[in-house]
Amino acid sequence: MKNVKLTFDLDNPSMKPSRDGYGDGLNDAAAKNPNVVAIGADITASTRVDWFVKEHPDSFYDLGIAEQNQMAFAAGMSLMGKVPFVCNYGVFLAGRAWDQIRTTVCYNNLNVKLGGAHGGISVGPDGATHQALEEISIMRCLPNMKVIVPADSWETRKATRAVAELDGPYYVRFGREKVPEITDESTPFEVGKAYCVQDGTDVALIACGVMVYHSMLAARELAKEGISAMVVNCHTIKPIDREAIVEAAKKTGAVVTAEEHQLMGGMGSAVSEVLSTEYPVPMQMVGVQDRFGQSGDPDELMNAYGLNAEEICKAAKRAIAMKK
């Protein structure tokens, strides 16, 4: 697994919504490939697809509030050689159109790229209906689908660029709120390759999305107590980087996963599927525990649902204790 040195300020990071990276990434992709089209569903600005529309008005199709048609229409375009990016809030994209994704997009292995906006509980005041907390589970169980949860805006931009050049269906998840910009333009990104942002020997914190940042905060707290924590950015949930996960488990002997998603079926489940079959070590999982979200400020919600450094520290200690 590659070691990557991140240079941002852990105490005072610059903040940016990861959806900004999606808007930029779409334009990057379209600049390289004129067959890139965006397929929207009435929420063009809040998904940042409007940045694409400004530059490529003729390559944008607004299907209105009709997610099922949006998905299968995009599938049809892909069959004619287009590279459609279907964007919607993750709840509606993955949930409302799941059968279309399963039977038309994935069964046919079509070149359709799903952009899941408003991922996670940090969507905030809109409440449970709009907080996507299940998409990773219901996307990664589909044959042919690949799932990426970038850590920040730059990584979202790179993931969006990358999937435009890879064949087959991909789901890229990003969020609404500003999150710490932990990577920059020069940070290496490769689909399917997790990387280590901090080395350690006692426990491995494997995270995706904004939880990579929280894991780095947790690692610093753990260090104060003499615990050496490795932090891994596992941005690609499927195909999961089995080699990197086993490497982290071998080196530390204890693993904690952290994600802004339900525990059932998410990134933590994917990691446990690898470890339980290849290299079992004590493991703890941080995530949403089988409940719906609610309205509130993003930070307030993250703390209320245990998605923070404090919970990761507790989980790390539990995992280490299980070693004995």
Place this chain on the structure above:
Amino acid sequence: MAQNIDVQEAAAHCTLLRADLLRMLNAAGSGHPGGSLSCLDILYVLYNHVMKQDPKNPKWDGRDRFVLSKGHVNPALYVVLADLGYFPKSELMTLRKFGSILQGHPYMHKTPGLDVSSGSLGQGLSVAAGMAAAAKADGKPNRVYAMMGDGEQEEGEIWEAAMSAAHFKLDNLCGIVDHNHLQIDGNVEDVMNIEPIADKWRAFGWNVIGIDGHDYAQILDAFEKAQECKGKPTVIIAETVKGKGVSFMENQAGWHGAAPNDEQLKQALKELGQEG
């Protein structure tokens, strides 16, 4: 300008295809004869007299596209494709068997000539609309056809797709409703009434053509009119008979999803004059 179709020849040819269709369903032991027989004549005309295609080069970019939205009636499509030489006729007898190129519902990556897989109802018109929009965006002449069931009209996505196709003025798109009036639970009108179906399509901004779906001249004429219509998509609402051509299957909901046994096959082939 109506193209000529030899009605007698078409009828004779479709009788042969009906016999093949029943033989393959008998061999499979399961499948959907009723809706296959109701849309067969339309598929025959479409593939033999309307669509641009090259059976020797099924992926030819210039071909017209076809989406069998009511995927369960794929036996009808399979016999038409085999007849045109997309794959050997001997494959028909492998329908629904393990390892067959002919899956129980259409799977594009196994069957030459299929433009997309289908089977989950309601999605085909959306796929066809996306294909038509892409062709239009690139200034390509491809036309796109989508065959739907009448029971399938109960799916909400059909109407999402209908709205979008009219919105984008997809006059290179032609939908067909196989209006055989039956679905699994009984009469469409009783299960969930879709009428007045022509008015619905008209209200959604489509050019609507009503025909007898077993009259070869009317079928061909409708496809030609669809091609001439500019600025909006066309839907052909074809009045058909479920189980058409086999007396004991006609207008019987029970024959939606049951294959004929040996005895029933024998009787059916006899009626079609194809015994032996």
